[in-house]
Amino acid sequence: MSDHKPLICTIYRSNREREMYIYVKRDEGLSRLPEELLARLGTTSEVMTIKLTPGRKLARAKASEVLAAIAAKGFYMQLPPEIHPAVFTMGE
Numbered sequence: 001m002s003d004h005k006p007l008i009c010t011i012y013r014s015n016r017e018r019e020m021y022i023y024v025k026r027d028e029g030l031s032r033l034p035e036e037l038l039a040r041l042g043t044t045s046e047v048m049t050i051k052l053t054p055g056r057k058l059a060r061a062k063a064s065e066v067l068a069a070i071a072a073k074g075f076y077m078q079l080p081p082e083i084h085p086a087v088f089t090m091g092e
Contacts, residue, residue, distance in 0.1 A: 007067060009052040016042030019080035023052075023066050032074030 007025060014020040017040065024030060026049055030038065050056070056063040061078055069076035 007052045008049060010049045011047045012044040013047050014041040014044055021078040023070060023076040025070060028074060
């Protein structure tokens with residue numbers, strides 16, 4: 001995916017779904033999101049706008065995968081990480 005040009009990407013946070021973020025082209029906004037996804041997101045808040053390149057470091061996603069998803073379907077959805085509670089065995 002190194003042939004991707006930089007993309008100006010806006011990231012939105014769902015105010016309904018904890019730690020769910022949507023990455024989209026800045027000039028398209030949320031216009032290409034399916035109605036079902038918009039309903040699931042509820043109200044959104046703009047988090048930031050970044051210049052996205054394949055080599056850019058992102059916290060929980062690979063930039064090349066984000067770019068590919070935006071190119072293919074108009075958005076990338078970042079879901080919350082799975083939380084695995086620590087299991088403690090209490091001795092008597």
